[in-house]
Amino acid sequence: MIELTINGVLVSVEKGATILEAAEFLGFPIPTLCHMEGLSPYGACRLCVVEIGEGPKAKLVSSCTYPAEAGLKVRTASTRVLRTRRMILELLLASCPQSKIIQDLASAHGIRRQRFKQEYEDCILCGRCVRMCEEQMMAKAIGFRGRGEKRSIGTPFDVQSDVCRLCGGCMYVCPACQLRCTYTEPEKAICGGCANLSPPCIEKDPYDDMLCYMSPCVACEITKTEMKIGV
Amino acid sequence: MIQLKSIESFKIYRSQFLTKNTPSIPTVVIPAGTCAQAGGVNELIGLAENRILSSGLSGKVRLRITGCHGFCEMEPSVLIEPEGTFYPKVTPKTIGMIVEAVAAGELLTDLLYRDPNTGLPAPRQKDLPFFSKQLRNIIARCEKIDPTSLESYLENGGYAPLAGVMERNDSRWVVEEIKKSGLRGRGGAGFPTGLKWELLANQKNGAGKFLVCNADEGDPGAYMDRSVLEGNPHSIIEGMIIGAFGTGATEGVIYVRNEYPLAIKHLHIALRQAREMGFLGENILGCDFSFHIELVRGAGAFVCGEETALIRSIEGKMGEPRQRPPFPIQKGIEGKPTAINNVETWANIPIIIGEGADTFAQVGTKNNSGTKIFSLVGKIRNTGLVEVPMGIAIRDIIYDIGGGPSGKTPIKAVQTGGPSGGCIPAVLFDLPIDYDSLAEAGSIMGSGGMIVMDENTCMVDVAKYFMGFLKEESCGKCFTCRKGTQRMYEILDAISRGEGTLEQLDLLEELAWVVKDSTMCGLGQTAPNPVLSTLRYFRDEFVEHIVDHRCRAGVCKELITYSIEDNCNGCGACLRICPENAISGEKKERHVIDSDRCVKCGVCKSVCQYDAIKVA
Amino acid sequence: MTQSTTQLMNLPSCPNDAVDVHVIQRIVEEHNQTRGALIAVLEDIQAEYGYLPETALRTVAEATGRSLVDIYGVATFYRSFSLQPRGKSLISVCLGTACHVRGAPMVVEEFERQLGIRVGETTSDMAFSLETVNCLGACALGPIVAVDGHYFSKVDPAKVKSIIRKARLGLSPVEESVA
Known part of the structure; x- marks a missing residue:
């Protein structure tokens, strides 16, 4: 067992546990987007940063990936942490304003303005879908492509991937597009994930902004083309 | 090639070289690194060889083709041994004359380097301020060695330090010696090398340990590693073998940029030679010590300079950094303990072992021992690689060695540390060059790039340049690094177009601190440095762009106009070359630029011999 | 056959069906023992075909047993790989810091104007591809432009035209030439 202090409270956790797990054990809330139980820790969204160490050596680390170390002093809601978290949320809102999860988090953190140029990117590249596909579905149908600003998932x-089983797991775990991206004819859709959702995405406006991680979705692509011809 | 099966046989073999001691035939040393090749040295080498043959000089003069000597501005240059005569900017016309003169023991005064201030010729290399103010421990060895010849390396004392270490047969001693030398990693962060080795030596040696030479020199503007790899590849290999002996490492990897074809070629040759002669492989020099080195080529990713990304790349994966701890020293390549040092660090190892840690530690300052190579480039008169003791003032490098600005415009700042570093303004040029002082000034030592900037360099543009670089080179995993660099670029771009606001300037700074604070790896944590350091020292330039819509350096396109001044004599050079036909005017009369058609491509300025094109 | 394969086949240079599966298998075989083999394999394939054809990547996946996602990820992560066929001549303009402060961006723009393409694109006659590189390590001679391994030093916008002309004529095999 490893003993560490979180927000002044002593806690002992098993070796190999992360700071996030230790904090959750104590009930300290830490917001996350890319973290999900059952998937390996990744540390992409940075929302879960906490402050460790003291004095000039104090630094922020992502609690979902940083291992609990003996004697570690962790602060989960210091000024530095909150300042950082707010900026991250502002950045997220600027890129992906449609996500209810991000909106709620921003609201909870008192974000009242967004100072960047508004984008509608949908995907925040948290990689939950990629890990879901590989680790839980053993498929590896989707993955990261490119790097830097050109990084994408697909x-x-x-x-269409030969190894995709159309399980829809990728959509199920997405924090940015949950409750979106549906299609009225599930039997035609490449991923069945949207079958149970309502209202179907095709009726939403604007349709082109809707996101499906299995893009291009065969069914949607066909419909889109038909719609365009119809116009 | 014979294979050496014991330390004794190495000594005997080596003594043959030293006693052979060829009579001192004058030698024309021709540096032929990548820079020199870009300057046309290959043709010169062919001509020199032909001249020696055709004039029957083969007993009177020799050629030695080496790596770079450092004074790139003057390349192709040659060095004449034993006198040390230096001929700069050799041409196909003059190379034959030089060869003849050397054979005849004459000096060609007309071809010598002339001091730009006094106009006096400087016959010997050591008479040039560029060379005399340096302390060239590593680079000078490149002058002596033909990088494709193992014999040449042995003649110059090569592999003797290794043999010494193996004879002493005390791995603890090796680590202690490196610790005592005070050598700090030359790749950027300056972690004490001896300490790193000690940590590796203390790791359990179950399935093996790795040593890596990081030759993924990614900092734009830094090329000392390329130069050492091209000029003295065996020194890196010997350094790694010594390291392996000290730490118990079993396998080595040299990870080299694919953009360095000549370095890769020389490394391949050197590795083969070292294996054949018995310095590498199983039972080195017949002892119970085995070490292998493999060459792995990178494929173009700046982030792979980061240790954990480097390891992923060596494993054939995307170069995405991961959480540390566990540190590479605990879990590196294939999960085995791994120590990573950069090229220049490795090049120092045989020197420390050969000459003693105390000798090494005497150079430089406390906590910053030894020499460091810098690549002095940009708006400076003497561009090239300079090696100086740590702790020397920036001013000494820029003005004494570098000869000051390249043109009439005064120097404004120097950028150190590449995209992770920052800009140091001219008022701070008395700062000593060491890891700690540079960090205090908001920059870093980095791998040693020094890009000199003058009044024609726009600091907003510089910050934007680095952000543009980093938004592409970020691996993209951490949201704050990926999006943060994009957003910083976006704001800087707006400012450079005169569309920025003062609120955005504050937002830029706020964002920069958050990116620095919240990303996982060194790339992201240092990514805001170019922004923060330019804001710290050159905020007025940013404000000027925003408030006055003015770029005083004449760089930011949206804020400048091209015009032709009174001293235009109507030669028509600009008129003919303008791609947009925006220039008009009668022959021998002052021309005019139609600002509506002008695309500000700068072609006119680059062809005008009278400096009549004004950018403001 | 997949959609994008058909698309690629319409391109004049090296269509996918020109990819010899045996060549790819041989390359994979050669790197059997190398560490980080994948990057070396892709580098060799690119040396063979000038880019990474889809069929080649699929063959690599089959031959190595690694998933196509991993291979595609690596192929798109590293800058030196191209998934598009490239022109006969590859013009690389160095955008290292030293070249940048000496005016390399203007050189890039001039190339774009002269060739009528953007960075990363290939001319329609498949003669030239234009790309920028982060540093060629010949900073003293910047701005540097490398065309098929030949270095042009101290390039300014006015020299661009002559570089393109020389490249069209074919450059001499020595690694030199000062514009």
């Missing part, structure tokens, strides 16, 4: 060559 299938190789943007064509």
Whole structure:
């Protein structure tokens, strides 16, 4: 067992546990987007940063990936942590304003303005879907492509993957697009995930902004083309 | 090639070299690194060889083709041994004359380097201020060695330090010696090398340990590692073997940029030679000590300079950094303990072991021992690689060695540390160059790039340049690094176009601190440095762009106009070359630029011989 | 056959069906023992075809047993790989810091104007591809432009035209030439 202090409270956790797990054990709330139980820790969204160490050596680390170390002193809601978290949320809102999860988090953290140029990117590249596909569904149909600003998630060559079983797991875990991206004809859709959702995405406006991680979704693509011809 | 099966046989073999001691035939040393090749040295080498043959000089003069000597501005240059005569900017016309003169023991005064201030010729290399103010421990070795010849390396004392270490047969001693030398990693952060080795030596040696030479020199503007790899590849290999002996490492990897074809070629040759002669492989020099080195090519990713990304890349994966701890020293390549040092660090190892840790520690300052190579580039008169003792003032490098600004415009700042570093303004040029002082000034030592900037360099543009670089080079995993660099670029771009606001300037700074604070790896944590350091020292330039819509350096396109001044004599050079036909005017009369058609491409300025094109 | 394969086949240079599966298998075989083999394999394939054809990547996946997602990820992560066929001549303009402060961005723009393409694109006659590189390590001679391994030093916008002309004529095999 490893003993560490979180917000002044002593806690002992098993070796190999992360700071996030230790904090959750004590009931200290830490917001996360890329973290999900059952998937390996990734540390992409940075929302879960906490402050460790003291004095000039104090630094922020992502609690979902940082291992609990003996004697570690952790602050989960210091000024520095909250300042950082607020900026991250502002950045998220600027890129992905449609996500209810992000909106709620921003609201809870008192974000009242967004000072960047508004984008509608949908995907925040948290990688939950990628890990879901690989670790839980053993498929590896989707993955990260490119790097830096060109990084994206999808299938190789943007064509339907041979190993995709249409399980819809990727959509199920997405924090940015939950309750979105549905399609009225599930039997035609490449991923069945949207079948149980309502209202279906096709009726939403604007339709083109809707996101499906299995993009291009065969069914949607067809409909889109038909719609365009119809116009 | 014979294989050496014991330390004794190495000594005998080596003594043959030293006693052979060829009579001192004058030698024309031709540096032929990548820079020199870009300057046309290959043709010169062919011409020199032909001249020696055709004039029957083969007994009177020799050629030695080496790596870079450092004074890139003057390349192709040659060095004449034993006198040390230096001929700069050699051309196909003059190379033959030089060869003849050397054979005849003459000096060609007309071809010598002339001091730009006094106009006096400087016959010997050591008479040039560029060389005389340096302390060239590593670079000078490149002058002596033909990088494709193992014999040449042995003649110059190569592999003797290794043999010494193996004879002493005390791995603790090796680590202690490196610790005593005070050598700090030359790759950027300056972690004490001896300490790193001690940590590796203390790791359990179950399934093996790795040593890595990080030759993924990614900082734009830094090329000392390339130069050492090209000029003295065996020194890196010997350094790694000594390291392996000290730490118990079993396998080595040299991770080298794919953009360095000549370095890769020389490393391949050197590795083969070292294996054949018995310095590498199983039972090195017949002892119970085995070490292998493999060459792995990178494929173009700045982030792979980060240790955990480097390890992923060596494993053939995307170069995405991961959480530390566990540190590479605990879990590195294939989960085995791994120590990573950069090229220049490794090049120092045989020197420390050969000459003694105390000798090494005497150079430089406390906590910053030894020499460091800098690449002095940008708006400076003497561009090139300079090696100086740690702790020397920036001013000494820029003005004494570098010869000051390249043109008439005064120097404004120097950028150190690449995209992770910052800009140091001219008022701070008395700062000593060491890891700690640079960090205090908001920059870092980095791998040693020094990009000199003058009044024609716009600091907003510089910050924007680095952000543009980093938003592409970020691996993209951490949201704050990926999006943060994009957003910083976006704001800087707006400012450079005169569309920024003062509120955005504050937002930029706020964002920069958050990115610095919240990302996982060194790339993200240092990514805001170019922004923060330019804001710290050159905030007025940012404000000027925002408030006055003015770029005083004449760089930011949206804020400048091209015009032709009175001293235009109507030669028509600009008129003919302008791609948009925006220039008009009668022959021998002052021309005019139609600002509506002008695309500000700068072609006119680059062809005008009278400096009549004004940018403001 | 997949959609994008058909698309690629319409391109004039090296269509996917020109990819010899045996060549790819041989390359994979050669790197059997190398560490981090994948990057070396892709580098060799690119040396062979000038880019990474889809069929080649699929063959690598089959031959190595690694998933296509991993291979595609690596192929798109590293800057030196191209998934698009490239022109006969590859023009690389160095955008290292030293070249940048000496005016390399203007050189890039001039190339774009002269060739009628953007960075990362290939001319329609497949003669030239234009790309920027972060540092060629010849900073003293900047701005540097490398065309098929030939270095042009101290390039300014006025020299661009002659570099393109020289490249069209074919450059001499020595690694030199000062514009």
